[in-house]
Amino acid sequence: MSRSIFAALFLTASGVAFSAAAQSWVQVEALPDLRTAEERARAYSSALKDVNGFRLRSGWYALTLGPYSDAEAQSKLRELRGAGIIPRDSYISDNGPYRQRFWPIGAGATNIAPVTPVQPAPDTTAPEATPTPVVPAAPVDLDETPREARASEALLSRDQKKELQVAMQWFGFYNSAIDGSFGRGTRGSMAEWQKNNGYDATGILTTKQRKMLMDNYNGALAALGLGQVKEVKAGIEITMPIGLVEFDKYEYPFVQYREKDSSGIEALLISQPGDENTLFGLYEIMQTLEIVPLEGERSKGRRSFTLTGQGDDIHSYTYARAEGGYVKGFTLVYPPAKAADMARVIEIMQDSMVVTEGTLTPDLSDAAAQGVDLLSGLDVRKPALSRSGFYVDGRGHVLTTAEAVASCGRITLDDTYEATVKATGNGLALLEPSTSLVPLNYARLATSVGRLRAPVAVAGYSYEGALDAPTLTYGTLEDLKGLGGEAELSRLDLDALPGDVGGPVLDMTGAVSGMLVDHDLTGKALPSAVRFSLKASELATFLSENGITAAASEDTAQLDAEDIVVLGTDMTVLVGCWE
Structure with a gap:
């Protein structure tokens, strides 16, 4: 036939x-x-x-x-x-x-083996001889004894042996140095690979097994579509998974690559002029992005850094270094399920990255499209709630409202320092920083209830962190009790905002006469300037019950407005409540 x-x-x-x-x-x-x-x-x-x-x-x-x-x-x-x-x-x-x-699955179970054709009607003529179809020989599939396998292995070059170690590392069987030396660790990894693939665990790969291992490894690389990218505008040459991502846009200091064909993989190339100071500024900024989860190892050297982010929904890896007047690097974002494959991709990207001349530069025309919750078009991590608080001693303890930290998965001070709740009660919360802090100033509590109609000021983060420093809002002390006769409250005439709640109420000597609270008057719609302060005596009692002796103010002289601003700014803290 x-x-x-x-x-x-x-x-x-x-x-x-x-x-x-x-x-x-x-x-x-x-x-x-x-x-x-x-x-x-x-x-x-x-x-x-x-x-x-x-x-x-x-x-x-x-x-x-x-x-x-x-x-x-x-x-x-x-x-x-x-x-x-x-x-x-x-x-x-x-x-x-x-x-x-x-x-493909669902394409139908195709059988392309030859089937017996329907026999034609008998013919009186002599049948023509039908040649037997020639089937190409299958690839060589050697079944070697351990001795034969060791002999064939001896013919491998050092680079070929390194390739085998790299392949075993890719599949999780080897975690030592890629040195081309088949010592005890490599032999053990080979035996484990053999056992996992149904072979006798001899620790010496046969020719057939080496071919299978390298076929699988090369197939894995092919599936990732690894290829070299020469990004002239950014001044970076790098091998990256171009089969899984595609170019999106330039947005200083990033070249952004979006996922391709629902791969779940995203990438950034980082490019900006600068030195080590720029590099370490970038180190802090990157950790505010949603694509860098909070959990994971952080490493900062003299001229480079790495950030590993490990969240429930995404993982990411960022590497950047300062070189030749530039800061260059990359971020790879991927689903947790692909962590094993991406670990090797990260190594390839980091090893292959070459810094060339040129860098991205800011495009000021894009400023209108930016916002406080975006950085170069990327989402910045934001707390679920932001309120104010203030230092109450020289060790960095912070007093705020219990409402500000209720049900928080994580608490930060000034978006930088981690803190935990040490105590709560009477609507108050005492926060303890996770690292030792030395505040510029802390509260000295007033020893008297104050004088009606006297001027007061509230220091607080009115705009919940949109501004880098607290603002002072001025008003007057209207009553020494709450609207319902509450003795622990004072009533203020003051146009504060929700972000100010938890901030210190200062009299004009600089003493803290109370804390601004969000007093609940269910069903009542009060004038906007009606606010309430929990008195200093209540604050002192709460602190004392929890092991902190509040400092008392001994000043009686009136301060200039500028001095009140400095005092309030130095003691007030932005309290962030994160999910």
Whole structure:
């Protein structure tokens, strides 16, 4: 039977036949089990078209590209192998070795093994001899003894041995130095790989096993679409997963890459002029972004830093260094489920990054599109609630309202320092910083109730952190009790905002006469200037009950307005409540 007639008889289960003009395939991998084969097929399909999977006569599973004409197959093989997208030992095959199709899933279980044709009616003429179809030989599949495997291994170059270590590291079997030396650690990793793949754990890979390992590794790289990017405008050359991301936009200091084909992967290239001071400023700024989760290792050296973010929904890795008057680097963002693959991608990106001339520069025309919750178009992490507080001693303890820190997953002071709730009561909360702080100033509590109609000032973060420093709001002391006769409250005539709640109420000597509170008067709509202060005596009692002796003010002289501003600014803290 001629080859063209043979090909015409290859029928699919759904009735589709492969044409005689398209009977060549590029075989890229052969795998021992269906689950692994489907995983590899899915990975290849994210970067390549025409991916097919067939069961082989041997019981293994082949991954192929096609079908193509002979010329198309030759061209595709050269193109993809030359680009390093498919393994170097990929080859061209016809339909002979392939049986049931398992990929694409849902495409129909194609069986392209030859079926027996319907016999024609008897013919009196002598039958023409039909040549037996020639099936290409399968790739060499050596079953070596440990001694033979060690002998074939000895022929490997040092670079080839390093490649095997890299491949085992990729799949999580090896975590030592990539040195091309097969010592006890490498042998143990090889044995573990063999055991995991159903082979005898000899610790010496046979030729067949080495080929399988490298095929799987090269296939994994191909699925990620790793390729070199030369970003002239940013002055960076780097190998990155271009099969999973695509260029989005320039937004100083970032080149932004969005996810491609719902890969869940995003990337930034970092480029700006600067030195070590710029670098460490970037180190602080990056940690305010949503794409850098709070959990994870932080590392800062003399001329570089790394940030590892590990959240429930995303992980990320940022690397940047100062070099030649520039700060250059990258951020890779990915789902937690892809952490193992991305760990190797991160190594490749970091090892391959080359700093070249040129850098991004700010585009002032974009300023109108920015906001306090955005940095270069990226979401800045914001607390769920921001209120005011103030230092009450030289060790950095902070007093605020209990409402400000209720149900917080995390508490910060001035968006920088972590704090915990040491005590609550009477609507108050005492916060203790996680690191030792030495405030510029702290509260000295008034020893008298004050004089009616006397001027007062509230220091607070009126705009909940939109401004870098607290503002002072001036008013008067209107009553020495609350509207319902509450003795612990004073009533103020003062136009404060919700962000001011928790801030210190100062008299004109600089003494803290109370704390601004959000007094609940259910069902009442009061004039906007009616505010309430919890008296200094209540604050002192609460602090004393929790081990802090409040300092008393001994000043009686009136201060200038400028001095009140400095005093209030130095003692007031922005309290952030994070989910």
